[in-house]
Amino acid sequence: MLRVTVLLMITLCGKVLADTETCEEGQIKGLCDCNRYSQCLNGLWQREEDTPSGKKYADICRNCTEEDNKGGCSEHREKVVCNGASLNNDDSTGGDVEMCPCECEFKEQIEFWKNKPPKELDDIIESKIIEMKKELQVNLSQLTSTKIKKISAPDSRMSASMTGYVGVVFIVLVLGFIVILDFPTLVLQVQRLFRSFKAK
Structure with a gap:
């Protein structure tokens, strides 16, 4: 039992020491056929994280060889270090980025x-x-703002209809009242006109 404990302690210490080795900022390393990686932050390797969208590390770092893409996530295999890879870009190549052909x-x-x-x-x-x-340049006469100035917008509200009816009734009453007041005078004038025609 003591031997197993000691062996476990040595393994854990070895892993911690391996991950505390100095590195260049921006580097990442991982197992090509695995979906985890370690990232270099502040000069030290940080603990492994899941790769974006569960991709294999080989999709991020193109330094992986065909031989490296075998064996899954076995920790006994050497990790591949990739310089300058973008964790959010599918076209990362680990250093030399292959750019699109440019038209001149x-x-x-x-x-x-x-x-x-x-x-x-x-x-x-x-x-x-x-x-x-x-x-x-635009034709001002074809603008909606110009067209709607000459068009009455429909209003289906009852209050709008009632306001219109009240206005019509008011105008008719006012004009009718004026005509009624002048009606006797109008009759007299018509009678005089007929008499003058008869006298001639």
Whole structure:
């Protein structure tokens, strides 16, 4: 029993010492066929964490060889160290990042603008500004804000309908009252008009 305890203590101490060795900031190390890794923070290896989305360490660090991708998470195998790998990027290559092929259109534009004399550049820029203004110009008569100024918006509320009816009744009553007051005078004027025609 004592031998087993001593053996366990030696194993644990060996693991702690292994993880306290100095390292370069940003390095990570792990077993290629496992979904855990250790990260170098403040010059020391920190305890193992799960890899993002449960990926294998080989998906993060491309330093892993075909031989390293065997054996699962066996702690007896040597861990592979990877410099500068991104833990959030699927395209990490462990140091040398393989970039996408670049089209030279942007470079050609830079060369075009760099080799033009200032006067010619001013003329080109001015013409570009005029083109952009034409493209961005809008027809004010077609804007919704212009159209709704001439359109009455429908209102289905009972209070709106009642207000309209009251207004119509009020106008009719006022005009009708004025006509009724002048009605006798209007009759007299019509009678006089007929008499004058008969006299002639």
